[in-house]
Amino acid sequence: GQSLEQPSEVTAVEGAIVQINCTYQTSGFYGLSWYQQHDGGAPTFLSYNALDGLEETGRFSSFLSRSDSYGYLLLQELQMKDSASYFCAVRDTGRRALTFGSGTRLQVQP
């Protein structure tokens, strides 16, 4: 089976940088994804890492280390609208569905 661990809550101020870590255990590995979910909304795709290294998309970057079974989401120049829950998710080589972490609630304060 698969399991993922991420912090339950993170608080930061506007303009700051925050890193949300995710460690995973899986019997196989296909890639690590990140999703954002605002209260009352649907999860929306942010990024995907299949290989080691950093992927950058605007203010958001995602990093993966397959040897450490570890990844993180980096949010820069935080804005109030970034307040949301962030989920890491893995797909292993045997399945076609994602297993999600329990989510990290990010609160951005003025």
Place this chain on the structure above:
Amino acid sequence: DTAVSQTPKYLVTQMGNDKSIKCEQNLGHDTMYWYKQDSKKFLKIMFSYNNKELIINETVPNRFSPKSPDKAHLNLHINSLELGDSAVYFCASRSLAGSTDTQYFGPGTRLTVL
């Protein structure tokens, strides 16, 4: 244009009733899913269909029955609703375009069982 749509958005019903949730995607994807998100925000896979064929059926009570009339639609029927079925149900479809592996979620159906 809505990519993944679900109806209804809200569903309030009594224990013991039977209800259905409909999902449609206009993205041309082959794979669709049903996820359940509980009050603690745990998001868990329930079912997955690929080209109308069931490929994942997690440990879900058999009161839940998915149906895929074609690859653009995946409906969820729930019999004999129980209090513990109260949750938000998300439909999703999957793209493997380019180098990403992306799931597109519908807006969710908030089911409340009284």
